[in-house]
Amino acid sequence: MPGKERDLRLWISLAAVFTAMLAFSVARLGIFWANPTLFADLSGAEVFSAFFNGLRFDFYMTALLLGPIILLLNCPVKSLRWVKLWTIVLLVELTVLIGFLVADAVYFPKVGRHIAEEIIQVSSDVGYLVSYTFTELGWQLALLLTAFGVALWQACRWIGRQACPVRSWKKTTLILVVIVVLIGLGLRGHLHGGKPLGVADVYNYAQNANGAALTLNGAFTAYQVGRKGAQEFTNTYPTQQAIENTQKMWIAPTEKVLSEQFPLERQKIKPFAGDQHPNVFIVLLEGWHPYYIDGLSHKGFGVTPVFDKIIEEGVNFTNAYAAGQRSVFGFAAVLASVPLIPGLPMFGYGLEMNALSPLPKHFSDAGYYTLFAQTSHRDSYRLCALASYLGMQDSFGWEDIPQRLDYKEKAPFGYDHDAFEFAADKIAQHKDQPFMAMVFTGITHEPFVSTLPQFDKYPYDNWEHGFLNTLGFADWSIGQLLARAEKDGWLQNTVFVFVADHTSGGPAENTLKNHFQIPLVIYAPGLLKAQTISRVVSQLDLAPTLYDLAGLTPSYTAFGRSIFDPQAPQVALVAEGNNFGVITPQGAVRHTGSKLLTVEPYTEDFDSAAAEETLLSLSKAAYTLLKENRWYDPALSNDKK
Numbered sequence: 001m002p003g004k005e006r007d008l009r010l011w012i013s014l015a016a017v018f019t020a021m022l023a024f025s026v027a028r029l030g031i032f033w034a035n036p037t038l039f040a041d042l043s044g045a046e047v048f049s050a051f052f053n054g055l056r057f058d059f060y061m062t063a064l065l066l067g068p069i070i071l072l073l074n075c076p077v078k079s080l081r082w083v084k085l086w087t088i089v090l091l092v093e094l095t096v097l098i099g100f101l102v103a104d105a106v107y108f109p110k111v112g113r114h115i116a117e118e119i120i121q122v123s124s125d126v127g128y129l130v131s132y133t134f135t136e137l138g139w140q141l142a143l144l145l146t147a148f149g150v151a152l153w154q155a156c157r158w159i160g161r162q163a164c165p166v167r168s169w170k171k172t173t174l175i176l177v178v179i180v181v182l183i184g185l186g187l188r189g190h191l192h193g194g195k196p197l198g199v200a201d202v203y204n205y206a207q208n209a210n211g212a213a214l215t216l217n218g219a220f221t222a223y224q225v226g227r228k229g230a231q232e233f234t235n236t237y238p239t240q241q242a243i244e245n246t247q248k249m250w251i252a253p254t255e256k257v258l259s260e261q262f263p264l265e266r267q268k269i270k271p272f273a274g275d276q277h278p279n280v281f282i283v284l285l286e287g288w289h290p291y292y293i294d295g296l297s298h299k300g301f302g303v304t305p306v307f308d309k310i311i312e313e314g315v316n317f318t319n320a321y322a323a324g325q326r327s328v329f330g331f332a333a334v335l336a337s338v339p340l341i342p343g344l345p346m347f348g349y350g351l352e353m354n355a356l357s358p359l360p361k362h363f364s365d366a367g368y369y370t371l372f373a374q375t376s377h378r379d380s381y382r383l384c385a386l387a388s389y390l391g392m393q394d395s396f397g398w399e400d401i402p403q404r405l406d407y408k409e410k411a412p413f414g415y416d417h418d419a420f421e422f423a424a425d426k427i428a429q430h431k432d433q434p435f436m437a438m439v440f441t442g443i444t445h446e447p448f449v450s451t452l453p454q455f456d457k458y459p460y461d462n463w464e465h466g467f468l469n470t471l472g473f474a475d476w477s478i479g480q481l482l483a484r485a486e487k488d489g490w491l492q493n494t495v496f497v498f499v500a501d502h503t504s505g506g507p508a509e510n511t512l513k514n515h516f517q518i519p520l521v522i523y524a525p526g527l528l529k530a531q532t533i534s535r536v537v538s539q540l541d542l543a544p545t546l547y548d549l550a551g552l553t554p555s556y557t558a559f560g561r562s563i564f565d566p567q568a569p570q571v572a573l574v575a576e577g578n579n580f581g582v583i584t585p586q587g588a589v590r591h592t593g594s595k596l597l598t599v600e601p602y603t604e605d606f607d608s609a610a611a612e613e614t615l616l617s618l619s620k621a622a623y624t625l626l627k628e629n630r631w632y633d634p635a636l637s638n639d640k641k
Helices: 008-034 044-073 080-111 117-124 126-136 138-160 169-188 199-204 209-215 218-226 239-250 305-313 327-336 359-365 380-389 416-428 463-488 512-516 539-550 608-627
Strands: 255-259 262-268 279-285 315-321 369-374 394-396 435-440 494-500 517-523 531-533 572-576 579-583 587-591 596-601
Touching: 008 044, 008 080, 008 209, 044 080, 044 169, 044 209, 044 218, 080 138, 080 218, 199 209, 199 218, 199 380, 239 262, 239 608, 262 608, 279 327, 279 463, 279 539, 305 463, 305 494, 305 517, 315 572, 327 359, 327 380, 327 435, 327 494, 327 539, 359 369, 359 435, 359 539, 369 380, 369 416, 380 394, 394 416, 416 435, 416 463, 463 494, 494 539, 512 517, 512 572, 512 579, 512 587, 517 539, 572 608, 579 608, 587 608, 596 608
Parallel strands: 279 435, 279 494, 315 531, 369 394, 369 435
Antiparallel strands: 255 262, 315 517, 494 517, 572 579, 579 587, 587 596
């Protein structure tokens, strides 16, 4: 009697998935084995976590690459040719995947991270890619192609000897449903709600950049960064000259560079005197534009009485600028002093694979309790995971913050007052420590909703009126925060930094100044005298400023100088889509990297050529140091107070 016919499709599917997952694990093991110095500081538990949680990212790519083909393979088609076709496609995909993982393992030690934005540049540099493949990866390529040929020959022979049984519709439907569910789970990476798995989510499982690098795989990072469409970088300004120019701008005379390999990482030459370390409370204001703040524009909108008083009593910077036009850029600029540079991935989508200078960790190392809270959901921009990566001991989102008041409408991005009260409660639990906290507000993010009746000053008939109503609530919430600080006894010993993440609304002017100018006030009634400073400053200047104000002396990298340093250059680097620019007291320029786009003179003596050179120097230095993972070396820091 002839033998029972076997269902080839399931066996082939399982074998393909097993091979892919095994390839990812072997690649991770190879990277771990070949780079012992890089992973020397990881504990056994951290290494185990990297290999275990790395399976999430491995299965994501397995589901993405093999899932659709496996689904087609298991369709109810009674044809060995059908089976053979999709088996060959699976073999091709596996071969390409394994080849990519080999290339990633070879590339990894060069910069200490996986392939990311480099994948975008492949199409424009095919010649180099081919040359590199046949010189650096010659024997690996030959071995891989040989293995592919043998596997293809054996698979075709084996399939040709088999039969193609007809499944029942019940069994077929069940198998296809299971495959679809597994693909969906693989692409989400978790069972709970929220966004699908992203690069920044690695910091839910890893505590530092090296642990994250071991957890991730090159196929995942390249896909995630590549699909964001990082732009080609075309700046041809000489690299070494750019770095030297940037050092002259950002390294203060009171600081020293610690390593030629990391030319922007520096430390104070002399430690600060005294042991007083004030608290720091950063309020990142969602979409505030100076135009709507009466204390800055004097337009009479009448919704910012609290902030107007803060401007009078604090240190008001009337010429301050955001680094970018989205919240994540402001977040990265304030907490890590890292600029947004075209040609590099966004923070949260690959940039954080490099070691970045972590302001929260430096405060934590100095004995501070560190806290991040955002009014929006935890996975919004993955800021909670990113805050943890930068060293925040606690990070919270909408899900963690209880509602305090009976609001008229549900706000899609949460309530500022609730977040401030929540942060104050956490601070009260650590009253024996100084603290460094950031609260990212959200009520002024559209769509605008009615919060409490007293703040509905304008009808909700257009964008501006809706914004002003929510701005009134946001302003009141800040007043409640200060009242709580005074009640709890930490108002006089706290440096409050009120800074917008980016602008929203305002005049219809297509200028860099209008697109990027933000409110920035440092309010410390017990520590700093009220004054108005008109120098050009940036979000990127805040990290060195806060180290100075708190009396900390870590080694750090920042793309700026203390805003209280009168000798610091007055330059704000900004990024606008695919273009970038600099703003100076005399004027601003907008550039593509290869072409000057616009010149905005503010004074008759504006030297646009000098501004263009400054812009090209800064962008080339930042691009080079971030791309080569030479931005920051945590091993150089000795601030363990």
